[in-house]
Amino acid sequence: MDSFADLGFARVDTSREARQGAPEAIVAEGKTPAEIRAIAQALLDAEASSVLVTRADAEARAALREVAPDAQEDERARLAWVARDVPEARGTVAIVSGGTSDLPVVREAQVRAELLGTNVVVHVDAGVAGLHRLEPALPDLKRADCVVVVAGWDAALASVVGGLVGAPVIAVPTSTGYGATFGGVSALLAMITSCAAGVAVVNIDDGFGAGTIAARIARQSA
Amino acid sequence: MDSFADLGFARVDTSREARQGAPEAIVAEGKTPAEIRAIAQALLDAEASSVLVTRADAEARAALREVAPDAQEDERARLAWVARDVPEARGTVAIVSGGTSDLPVVREAQVRAELLGTNVVVHVDAGVAGLHRLEPALPDLKRADCVVVVAGWDAALASVVGGLVGAPVIAVPTSTGYGATFGGVSALLAMITSCAAGVAVVNIDDGFGAGTIAARIARQSA
Amino acid sequence: MDSFADLGFARVDTSREARQGAPEAIVAEGKTPAEIRAIAQALLDAEASSVLVTRADAEARAALREVAPDAQEDERARLAWVARDVPEARGTVAIVSGGTSDLPVVREAQVRAELLGTNVVVHVDAGVAGLHRLEPALPDLKRADCVVVVAGWDAALASVVGGLVGAPVIAVPTSTGYGATFGGVSALLAMITSCAAGVAVVNIDDGFGAGTIAARIARQSA
Amino acid sequence: MDSFADLGFARVDTSREARQGAPEAIVAEGKTPAEIRAIAQALLDAEASSVLVTRADAEARAALREVAPDAQEDERARLAWVARDVPEARGTVAIVSGGTSDLPVVREAQVRAELLGTNVVVHVDAGVAGLHRLEPALPDLKRADCVVVVAGWDAALASVVGGLVGAPVIAVPTSTGYGATFGGVSALLAMITSCAAGVAVVNIDDGFGAGTIAARIARQSA
Amino acid sequence: MDSFADLGFARVDTSREARQGAPEAIVAEGKTPAEIRAIAQALLDAEASSVLVTRADAEARAALREVAPDAQEDERARLAWVARDVPEARGTVAIVSGGTSDLPVVREAQVRAELLGTNVVVHVDAGVAGLHRLEPALPDLKRADCVVVVAGWDAALASVVGGLVGAPVIAVPTSTGYGATFGGVSALLAMITSCAAGVAVVNIDDGFGAGTIAARIARQSA
Amino acid sequence: MDSFADLGFARVDTSREARQGAPEAIVAEGKTPAEIRAIAQALLDAEASSVLVTRADAEARAALREVAPDAQEDERARLAWVARDVPEARGTVAIVSGGTSDLPVVREAQVRAELLGTNVVVHVDAGVAGLHRLEPALPDLKRADCVVVVAGWDAALASVVGGLVGAPVIAVPTSTGYGATFGGVSALLAMITSCAAGVAVVNIDDGFGAGTIAARIARQSA
Amino acid sequence: MDSFADLGFARVDTSREARQGAPEAIVAEGKTPAEIRAIAQALLDAEASSVLVTRADAEARAALREVAPDAQEDERARLAWVARDVPEARGTVAIVSGGTSDLPVVREAQVRAELLGTNVVVHVDAGVAGLHRLEPALPDLKRADCVVVVAGWDAALASVVGGLVGAPVIAVPTSTGYGATFGGVSALLAMITSCAAGVAVVNIDDGFGAGTIAARIARQSA
Amino acid sequence: MDSFADLGFARVDTSREARQGAPEAIVAEGKTPAEIRAIAQALLDAEASSVLVTRADAEARAALREVAPDAQEDERARLAWVARDVPEARGTVAIVSGGTSDLPVVREAQVRAELLGTNVVVHVDAGVAGLHRLEPALPDLKRADCVVVVAGWDAALASVVGGLVGAPVIAVPTSTGYGATFGGVSALLAMITSCAAGVAVVNIDDGFGAGTIAARIARQSA
Ligand SMILES: Nc1ncnc2c1ncn2[C@@H]1O[C@H](COP(=O)(O)O)[C@@H](O)[C@H]1O
Ligand SMILES: Nc1ncnc2c1ncn2[C@@H]1O[C@H](COP(=O)(O)O)[C@@H](O)[C@H]1O
Ligand SMILES: Nc1ncnc2c1ncn2[C@@H]1O[C@H](COP(=O)(O)O)[C@@H](O)[C@H]1O
Ligand SMILES: Nc1ncnc2c1ncn2[C@@H]1O[C@H](COP(=O)(O)O)[C@@H](O)[C@H]1O
Ligand SMILES: [Mg+2]
Ligand SMILES: [Mg+2]
Ligand SMILES: [Mg+2]
Ligand SMILES: [Mg+2]
Ligand SMILES: [Mg+2]
Ligand SMILES: [Mg+2]
Ligand SMILES: [Mg+2]
Ligand SMILES: [Mg+2]
Known part of the structure; x- marks a missing residue:
């Protein structure tokens, strides 16, 4: 039942959201822009409700925008994210x-x-x-x-x-x-x-x- | 509104339960049996739903029993406690x-x-x-x-x-x-x-x- | 001008009070009762306003009492002291x-x-x-x-x-x-x-x- | 009685000087020049006797000068400050x-x-x-x-x-x-x-x- | 029986492979390109089965290539190496x-x-x-x-x-x-x-x- | 396929030997003699090739002897063990x-x-x-x-x-x-x-x- | 040329004094009295100029006395030693x-x-x-x-x-x-x-x- | 008898060599080139047998050369020094x-x-x-x-x-x-x-x- 997308350099845990109610996120540090792009794409392909890239410099944030034009970012907090199917707010x-x-x-x-x-x-x-x-x-x-x-x-x-x-x-x-x-x-x-x-x-x-x-x-x- | 019982050597936070939903507890280490007794009594007087003594050796556990004959204990876990008005279990x-x-x-x-x-x-x-x-x-x-x-x-x-x-x-x-x-x-x-x-x-x-x-x-x- | 009492195992700084306004005190740990006695005596001989022994077990506290019958003590705080010529309280x-x-x-x-x-x-x-x-x-x-x-x-x-x-x-x-x-x-x-x-x-x-x-x-x- | 200036990103403790006799100061590290400027302005508006910016690089020191042309600085010590109503020296x-x-x-x-x-x-x-x-x-x-x-x-x-x-x-x-x-x-x-x-x-x-x-x-x- | 090549700044352990079955390698950090070159050459002269340079920036990797045109490298892993007489794979x-x-x-x-x-x-x-x-x-x-x-x-x-x-x-x-x-x-x-x-x-x-x-x-x- | 013996206070991993070629052992510290006895018995029942108790004081070593009269011990090394079906020595x-x-x-x-x-x-x-x-x-x-x-x-x-x-x-x-x-x-x-x-x-x-x-x-x- | 006495549990470095001008000494902690005795004996047999046992409790000090009746000791410093052929003092x-x-x-x-x-x-x-x-x-x-x-x-x-x-x-x-x-x-x-x-x-x-x-x-x- | 050169920002211990047989040296880190120059000059004026600047980058090494044209240096070791009246080598x-x-x-x-x-x-x-x-x-x-x-x-x-x-x-x-x-x-x-x-x-x-x-x-x- 649990699944993942095998990208060779990464096994993207596409079932995390179903399993635990929160999608996998991406720590940008230690990853190339190409890797971030591919992982983000895999998560989007798997219909993640959102994709969040943390510890992201300008290059890393740009990587997300390339696969998700609707991405938002916060430079000071070194964040980029895309909200797709965010659950209705509770609590x-x-x-x-x-x-x-x-x-x-x-x-x-x-x-x-x-x-x-x-x-x-x-x-x-x-x-x-x-x-x-x-x-x-x-x-x-x-x-x-x-x-x-x-x-x-x-x-x-x-x-x-x-x-x-x-x-x-x-x-x-x-x-x-x-x-x-x-x-x-x-x-x-x-x-x-x-x-x-x-x-x-x-x-x-x-x-x-x-x-x-x-x-x-x-x-x-x- | 917030209150405490002033015992000189201790200011027992008798309003903690009302304020935070969980009564003050007693760390036995560093306290004399007499102090434990007095603090426990103050909590009971203030109608704490329970009194729990942690890190309690035999003497400390006995101290609780003296003010609360219905006290229970767990020697290995070094615990003594008395359950008085424990809320109905939820969750x-x-x-x-x-x-x-x-x-x-x-x-x-x-x-x-x-x-x-x-x-x-x-x-x-x-x-x-x-x-x-x-x-x-x-x-x-x-x-x-x-x-x-x-x-x-x-x-x-x-x-x-x-x-x-x-x-x-x-x-x-x-x-x-x-x-x-x-x-x-x-x-x-x-x-x-x-x-x-x-x-x-x-x-x-x-x-x-x-x-x-x-x-x-x-x-x-x- | 600065002086000390040479006891062989200790050079008691008898001029500390004159120099700094606070007499030398004695850490009991690591000293024998005989050493504590002798140091306390040297301080009293030099007219210290007080002698304080800290980290003092029963034996160490007894040592002070032997040279100063007017010594006081606090067991829990592991203290013994004698007040001789304490300055009038200020502040x-x-x-x-x-x-x-x-x-x-x-x-x-x-x-x-x-x-x-x-x-x-x-x-x-x-x-x-x-x-x-x-x-x-x-x-x-x-x-x-x-x-x-x-x-x-x-x-x-x-x-x-x-x-x-x-x-x-x-x-x-x-x-x-x-x-x-x-x-x-x-x-x-x-x-x-x-x-x-x-x-x-x-x-x-x-x-x-x-x-x-x-x-x-x-x-x-x- | 105690007050503060709410800037959103900062709650400037404008009553610190009245309360404790020493005005709030600004650690520049972790703050943008705009934030430093605004905090300094809030302190000056509240009639702080002085404003001191520490750990301040050139940009941070310039920020202070913009709101206080009479600011002084020490590059090596990474300081900028403005003295407005400094109390008469005592002690x-x-x-x-x-x-x-x-x-x-x-x-x-x-x-x-x-x-x-x-x-x-x-x-x-x-x-x-x-x-x-x-x-x-x-x-x-x-x-x-x-x-x-x-x-x-x-x-x-x-x-x-x-x-x-x-x-x-x-x-x-x-x-x-x-x-x-x-x-x-x-x-x-x-x-x-x-x-x-x-x-x-x-x-x-x-x-x-x-x-x-x-x-x-x-x-x-x- | 054990030998080494004395380069003054380095005593290259040319007998390590015979003694322990694995040739000496070179940590690039803390060494000049010239030193890396000379050490690598000494190992090659002594017929090391391979030479591996670790923690190697671009300059360090280039140093190896100069003495071994058949050198390979991995930039992200900061590695350069040359395989000469690698033993047949076992296990x-x-x-x-x-x-x-x-x-x-x-x-x-x-x-x-x-x-x-x-x-x-x-x-x-x-x-x-x-x-x-x-x-x-x-x-x-x-x-x-x-x-x-x-x-x-x-x-x-x-x-x-x-x-x-x-x-x-x-x-x-x-x-x-x-x-x-x-x-x-x-x-x-x-x-x-x-x-x-x-x-x-x-x-x-x-x-x-x-x-x-x-x-x-x-x-x-x- | 993997199994364990559920003793309430312990889930004895009886399949470890089959899975990994080495039977589970028992760290005595933090366990009562009764617990050691029960865990050892469970391992023996599951036909462990050996049972080893480490960090074992006299009481803990005695506990093993009670369930395995053929147990050996080394006081200084705080060990007790019983060898039942030890594999023939290799290497x-x-x-x-x-x-x-x-x-x-x-x-x-x-x-x-x-x-x-x-x-x-x-x-x-x-x-x-x-x-x-x-x-x-x-x-x-x-x-x-x-x-x-x-x-x-x-x-x-x-x-x-x-x-x-x-x-x-x-x-x-x-x-x-x-x-x-x-x-x-x-x-x-x-x-x-x-x-x-x-x-x-x-x-x-x-x-x-x-x-x-x-x-x-x-x-x-x- | 270098030698040692092999006691099984210890390889006493009897040539240390010849090699380095100072005889091997014995740290008592972690050794049994019997081991201390045997090591001391081995050093004396090898004509050590002195034998020094450090970190020695009463038992350990007694062990030295058994093999060297002329041993001296300092209880507070936890030392026992025997001086046999101490070199004439220089410096x-x-x-x-x-x-x-x-x-x-x-x-x-x-x-x-x-x-x-x-x-x-x-x-x-x-x-x-x-x-x-x-x-x-x-x-x-x-x-x-x-x-x-x-x-x-x-x-x-x-x-x-x-x-x-x-x-x-x-x-x-x-x-x-x-x-x-x-x-x-x-x-x-x-x-x-x-x-x-x-x-x-x-x-x-x-x-x-x-x-x-x-x-x-x-x-x-x- | 002991003396020093007071430069305001430094009290150069010019008597260290007489007192201890080794001249004061200069740690360059944390000092400006001007300070290094002045301290070196003070040592030379006091007839230090040598002046050594450690942890010295290019600027710091240049500072020494300005006051001592006969200065030597070692870039990799970040050293600059001038030998004036070095004692005859012994030992x-x-x-x-x-x-x-x-x-x-x-x-x-x-x-x-x-x-x-x-x-x-x-x-x-x-x-x-x-x-x-x-x-x-x-x-x-x-x-x-x-x-x-x-x-x-x-x-x-x-x-x-x-x-x-x-x-x-x-x-x-x-x-x-x-x-x-x-x-x-x-x-x-x-x-x-x-x-x-x-x-x-x-x-x-x-x-x-x-x-x-x-x-x-x-x-x-x-
Ligand atoms: N800022 C963060 N701090 C800690 N964990 C994070 C952070 N951002 C993402 N993660 C988690 O770290 C894991 C990413 O690991 P990696 O395989 O290196 O991308 C993901 O499973 C995320 O849940
Ligand atoms: N085992 C424990 N570990 C940490 N905190 C405890 C423990 N038991 C009681 N407490 C808390 O420690 C506080 C008691 O501190 P004291 O004033 O030293 O008795 C109480 O407010 C308890 O909420
Ligand atoms: N990445 C590495 N980490 C740890 N040791 C290494 C590494 N690469 C080479 N070595 C070892 O470090 C030694 C080199 O030390 P050096 O004399 O400073 O060149 C060699 O004997 C290598 O076996
Ligand atoms: N590399 C070094 N490491 C440690 N101490 C040094 C070094 N170079 C000079 N010193 C000593 O550090 C002191 C200088 O301290 P400063 O007053 O900061 O110049 C001198 O007294 C020197 O003896
Ligand atoms: Mg991952
Ligand atoms: Mg408390
Ligand atoms: Mg002293
Ligand atoms: Mg603040
Ligand atoms: Mg080396
Ligand atoms: Mg277990
Ligand atoms: Mg040894
Ligand atoms: Mg200095």
Whole structure:
């Protein structure tokens, strides 16, 4: 029943969407434009509801446009995507970030979640250094089916939010910061040892993963 | 609106359950039996639906029994708990572990999730070294509202399960193993870099955290 | 001008108090009771305003009592001390901790700061998992000349406090927690990468160091 | 009472100065020139006493100049700032560095401290490899209300200074050096485990943080 | 009996092939084109069965062509090689990779193994996120004398294959991925702690090492 | 075709031997004696050719004896095993260790390899600090079908052997040593970065894994 | 020419002294008393000038006494040794430590250096927190042929001494301290990145190694 | 007595040579050409016997030439130096490296040692992968007053040499290699845990430090 398209250099998992409700996506790094093109084509041929290319430089994004003229992109977030048969939106994901520099990761999570068919509301730069900036976001956070917290540095925002809301919290450490932030490691450690129960963590800068699990949670909660 | 019981050595967050749907729990390590007793009493006085003491040695478990004769315990998992007004079960969490030695963490997740009011089904020792052992678990995993994967060593089970099911996957790295397992660090790293999208990770050996988020997901999905 | 008492196995820095305003203290670990006795005696002979023994087991604490019958002790915090000519208290240090298990470190900071001649006010268990528990502490924190934040796990409390008060903040990571807390490393990293400016950090579990610098700041601010 | 300017991509904490006595600053890395411009404008609109942009390349520094023609800059330290209503200087901060290469971090600490309204005296390249070079700095260090030690490599200077002065010492590890300096990690570890009590540490290369806490200490000590 | 060619800057181990059945190869990084040329010439003079230059940029690959016009190359895998007296192929190595981005490492292993005289069969992109993609590879894997698993991220494929085949498994962690993959460290740790017995690991991205040991195993098994 | 015995707390992989030529073994740590007994019984019932219990204290070893009176044990190596239908020995594995303290790991590798049906020859304490002690071992090492190098500290022996023999080399880092050996991590790193090609590495102290892969290589080479 | 005594479990390098001027020594950890006895006997039979057992608990020290009634011991330093034909002392080694707790390592270095035939002068507890305590040691340090600095915590003493003396400096990091000392790692890193040129480092707590190289330097300098 | 030249941005330690027998050197990284020029001039004015600039790109090397037309340079080793009053050579240092890529570090050690007044003999590329290549170097190594071993990867050469020679061994880990070499960390760890006693280690790639201590040892041994 499970199938894939064998391109030689890639076995495109065309049955992932049927199996798991979310189509395979393409990490552009480490792939040639030709490979991206072929993989995207294979996914489109298999009627993927959407195709998302992440970590995509200009060349990689152009590759998608060649096989899908209706492709959209976000340069700063290094994303290109094409929405074909996106499921009707169900449930709501609220994304909140600690700072402005977390924006690319916020966007990656947002685009993925929307492509999987969920509503997304975003609050950027509500970090703990000025906690009152979180307040206007609280109604959205408390109302959401899943909350995604995107933060670098000490990532304290994840614990603060994790102590306030009743929804599942997905935390995304980001590589923003310098020195002992160690490219997001300190944020990851703070998030995974959060004193607030009910917080689970994805890889550093992995907006894609966060968007995937958050959309699943939100959709099945609606 | 938010309140706490001030015991001097502890500010027991008696409003956590109202605020977040899950009562505060007690980590026994670092607390005296008298402190555990007092905190448990404060939670019971505030009509917590349940009180759970984790990382509890015999003395700590006895402390709970003194204030709650109806307390139950699991020695191997170092747990004591009392179920008072547990919400009616909604939704299902499936827990699967890689090995037998993961049992204490499995139990911690299970007890917490059940106390929060969800159904739990458990499959122990279905690790990747003998992948066919996972097959009988698959129907349960595919049917669950949330899947919890508990694994030490290389934690490859998280990725395998994460590539098969459509539900959100919460991964719990365990400290089982020796040498370069580094007390669960290698498992944590493998899980957080899982090639399967939709997997989020909690702290090493943190069955409690996994049970908390899993129950939230399951209950709101039902 | 600078002097020391040469005991062969130790060169007791008897001029430290004159030079730096805070007497030498004794880390008991790695020293025999006889050595502790002799060092304490040398400090008392040199008219130290106080003698503090940290990381002291029962034997080490007894050693101090033998040379100073007026010695006090705190078993849980593994402290013994004798106050002889403590300067009149000037300024105020506010200490706040994330959890109950941080108590020994809180106490070490408090005793040291008081022995150096400052007022200390303490708030235990005001962690971020239930942020409303911090509110009653805020007036004290905002009024203090120096704030000491003691926290383990993700240590998010340091950033929250660091974003609210105008006084210098000294953060003490503690080794409470398990798994990826790595004995306080995650707390240390979160504190040192705090998104709140004006937070400086001492060693893991180093209540002594925090008490020393906090007392200096408070006294010179009064 | 607390307020912020909502720019969509940023919630500028315009009440930070009123709340904590030090205005919000801007880390340029991760922000576009347009964002820097807008944030700086919002701070100026809110009558910040100064605006400081750190980690700023030429483009980022130009962005500040566009909204504040009176902006100053330090290319090597990657700083741009505008001083508008800087408080009258109170107290003194002494900054001492181990080597010449630490200069950019020294400058960042100095500029921030001066903008917050304190006097700063600087001694560069007084490292332990030639300890006699520290002697001419000692009177300034002993007279200061707060001493900032900036050092890379082994950072031994922090402990030496920490054993000589009575003022609070803020240590800034720098990323100077190669090999096992690990980008400042070895310096950070040496500073945070300093055998001299009363030393507290900020992030690697974080002149900004050091300047902030040092100015607070110095001002309230005067 | 053992000999070498002394070039001053290099002592080319011309007897390695006689001693160990595999000729010395050349890591291009850290060597000048002139050095590569001279070393390659020395190996050819000593009648090496093949000369392989790894980690070779365009200049380094050109260097080999200058002394061996019959040289071949693979730009993406940064390889250049010349096959002179390659032993007749004996035994079979099966290489399987988790993703498309692992291709350069796959190629390095393949070329080295073939130059040592063994048959190589390759399956790319059969990772665990879509396990059914492994199935068509299984007959080849079960039939091989040695299986090489090349994978980045969580490297779960190594354990899955290690639990299915009876042949020795050589695992090669790759540096594909971002965030907490730490340049292949997480993959290395997962592979070396594999719950499947009979898996041994080489350095991150070390296709060369894997090809060497795999060819030895395959040839002596035939 | 693949089967397992479901004991509730364990799914004993009774088909592993048929599938992979080596029976499942039992890590005693983390299991109760009753569990060990039941798992061993299940393996014996399924006609495993041998049952091996590793990391076994006295209680765990006694558990095996209860179900298999013919069990043997090695206290220092913490092993218990029963040999029932061990295949006739084919091929030869040579094990060489750097020091005397590596003996438990040497023994674990030896017992496992012998139980899988291969000849084993052992040379203990031939480390690089006195390289001439390796010489008498060389004929055995050069003659073997697979060489296992067991070493702690700097593990230099692996590279020396790896530069001398033509057979595949399996390296086992051990946790012998103190200080910067970091429980075997330094040995692991040295082995995995060996300048000798054709060396592959298993987990720290993992004699079991080394014995498994070495026996496979030796048997198929004979 | 090079020889060894083959005891089966050990190949005692009886020619090390002739080859390298320093007899093989015995690390007791990981060896049985019987093994220690036999190795010591083999060394004595081969007319070692001395036999030194390090990391020796009471049992291990007793083992040496059984074969050498003239053995001496130091319980705190966990040493036992027998001096038989110690070369006449040549040259001088000066050992200086940062604190009292470094004593066991100081002693290990001292005993080893004396057994190799050199004069040793010791200064304990002259750390940087009270730098004036170093002054009385300076004449000895400046006069020595080799200086050994033993220090834990931040190990700043190594750099201070390294900037003052003209002799080669051997630095020994110790595991004294807690928290971010990481068992001596921070000291090791500070020493190996010392801003003072001419400092070389041995393993954490490795008084033995320091004593060996220091004695070699001192003897050949006399 | 001790003096320095105060340049504002640098306090040039002009008395280092009188105090310690080796003139201060200049790390070019982090300094402007103008600063390098001024520091070099200050050293020449103070009659340094030599001036050495390390980690020097073309600009930095040109800076030295401007103040010292007789300056020499080594581009690959990124060195510039001027020899003015180099002491007559005494004693011999033997440098041996594992590979060709270690050449820059070898050269840095050699130049520094020669400038301090000692004879240097060099053997490049004698690594353990082909141990017979070490043999021709052995007479030089055994004859030397100090042996410097320069090696990357597993750095096994340090232990092999450390087990053969009677002279003090200074080991220099290099950053050659990829993957788990971690920029020289694995080499550092292997060297510092060497099973051969009498090996001491300097920083990764620190030919300068090795040359300094080796020259000291050699000169005082002659
Ligand atoms: N096993 C556990 N792991 C992690 N967190 C826990 C665990 N058990 C309880 N908790 C949480 O830890 C907090 C208790 O912290 P404390 O104030 O130290 O008792 C509570 O808020 C619980 O939600
Ligand atoms: N390559 C090198 N590695 C380590 N230290 C060096 C090197 N070159 C010079 N030095 C030392 O580093 C110090 C220079 O530090 P700085 O003040 O930054 O110039 C001098 O005291 C030199 O002894
Ligand atoms: N890609 C590679 N990875 C690891 N080792 C390699 C690689 N290519 C060649 N080698 C080995 O590295 C050694 C070359 O080291 P060098 O003396 O620096 O040229 C040779 O003995 C090769 O066997
Ligand atoms: N930004 C991302 N981070 C993590 N995983 C991703 C990302 N984008 C795509 N993926 C997943 O990575 C896999 C792509 O692997 P590959 O075979 O290398 O293309 C897909 O199955 C995606 O689900
Ligand atoms: Mg912001
Ligand atoms: Mg099992
Ligand atoms: Mg609490
Ligand atoms: Mg300098
Ligand atoms: Mg793929
Ligand atoms: Mg031995
Ligand atoms: Mg002391
Ligand atoms: Mg070479």
